[in-house]
Amino acid sequence: MSQSQFVSKYTTDALQTAAQTLLEGNLVAFPTETVYGLGADALNKQAVARIYEAKGRPSDHPLIVHIHSTQFMGQWVDDVPEYAIALARDFWPGPMTLIFKRSSLAQDFITGGQDTVGIRVPNHVVALALLEAFHNLGGRGVAAPSANRFGHVSPTTAKAVSDELSEYLNSEDQIMDGGPSAVGVESTIIDCTSANPRILRPGAITEEMIKQSTGLVELGTQTPGAPRVSGSLEKHYAPAAKVYLDQTPIAGQGFIAASRRVTPKGVTRLAAPKNADEFARDLYTALRKADELGLQEVVVEQPQGEGIAVAIRDRLLKAAAGR
Numbered sequence: 001m002s003q004s005q006f007v008s009k010y011t012t013d014a015l016q017t018a019a020q021t022l023l024e025g026n027l028v029a030f031p032t033e034t035v036y037g038l039g040a041d042a043l044n045k046q047a048v049a050r051i052y053e054a055k056g057r058p059s060d061h062p063l064i065v066h067i068h069s070t071q072f073m074g075q076w077v078d079d080v081p082e083y084a085i086a087l088a089r090d091f092w093p094g095p096m097t098l099i100f101k102r103s104s105l106a107q108d109f110i111t112g113g114q115d116t117v118g119i120r121v122p123n124h125v126v127a128l129a130l131l132e133a134f135h136n137l138g139g140r141g142v143a144a145p146s147a148n149r150f151g152h153v154s155p156t157t158a159k160a161v162s163d164e165l166s167e168y169l170n171s172e173d174q175i176m177d178g179g180p181s182a183v184g185v186e187s188t189i190i191d192c193t194s195a196n197p198r199i200l201r202p203g204a205i206t207e208e209m210i211k212q213s214t215g216l217v218e219l220g221t222q223t224p225g226a227p228r229v230s231g232s233l234e235k236h237y238a239p240a241a242k243v244y245l246d247q248t249p250i251a252g253q254g255f256i257a258a259s260r261r262v263t264p265k266g267v268t269r270l271a272a273p274k275n276a277d278e279f280a281r282d283l284y285t286a287l288r289k290a291d292e293l294g295l296q297e298v299v300v301e302q303p304q305g306e307g308i309a310v311a312i313r314d315r316l317l318k319a320a321a322g323r
């Protein structure tokens with residue numbers, strides 16, 4: 001059993017304590033607008049090793065470094081193309097991760113041995129306050145993957161983090177509660193190491209928004225040998241229940257679909273979002289609920305169209321893979 005505590009009132013003292021906890025080499029799970037992250041001091045090899053242990057994640061998968069202000073990005077990266085400056089200016093703090101050539105600060109235990117590093121400034125008051133407090137204590141950045149076991153659904157509440165990871169945390173670690181994540185799917189990952197930006201993982205910052213911000217007409221396309229994104233493995237973002245896409249649900253199954261769809265008799269409705277934003281926000285909670293209710297199978301009717309629906313379909317394809 002874990003003694004790790006929930007910190008729900010963020011006085012300056014509480015934030016200070018959490019930042020200090022990180023600096024001492026412990027783990028702090030914290031809320032962001034996308035999903036909850038499991039944080040460690042990005043310069044501390046032992047602390048980062050504990051992230052991999054807690055997640056059960058292969059150690060060659062790189063981690064995103066979180067900072068509270070774009071101004072500190074330069075410490076971590078070399079070679080920032082002009083389009084990336086536009087993206088950072090327009091979308092940070094926000095649901096976007098940029099991949100750059102790394103500086104010597106980003107060591108192999110962060111980058112999985114690659115010569116690139118991912119940076120993000122999250123848009124959540126608790127995350128930003130924690131990262132700033134960490135910075136004020138002399139910290140340089142917080143490495144954080146989503147706070148779930150490897151391959152599982154990302155957590156969008158503190159309770160989901162606790163359900164996933166509390167048995168792998170110790171009494172010095174902390175889970176900070178910042179309420180449900182507003183976006184609900186992981187950040188857009190954009191490779192900024194080539195002439196044109198390339199989307200490695202779709203998210204709330206869409207292709208259209210990237211083109212608009214950078215003035216570029218075409219984005220780069222994914223090529224073989226591109227940097228590894230673990231979410232691009234076949235089965236990922238998956239609950240224990242089997243996920244089926246775009247079928248008519250039958251009695252005994254769970255069902256996630258837009259609110260206009262009726263729930264057939266005997267089917268357990270897990271979410272009825274009114275639009276794509278709501279779909280993204282509710283999706284992971286709904287998939288978790290399927291497991292809590294002991295459902296074996298869930299049918300999801302995918303949202304159509306562009307925008308964040310692209311990210312939702314990306315995650316659902318992976319959740320359904322390897323069923």
Ligand code: TXA
Nearest residue numbers: 034037062116117118145146186187227228229230231
């Ligand atoms: O919204 C998010 O991005 C959340 C919150 C906590 O910030 N974090 C997150 O981290 O989703 P994670 O580790 O679960 O997913 C990050 C993905 C991984 O698939 C990883 O392989 C990829 O980003 N990644 C990280 N650094 C990379 C790099 N240098 N090159 C290519 N991919 C990278």
Ligand code: MG
Nearest residue numbers: 145146154231
């Ligand atoms: Mg993840």
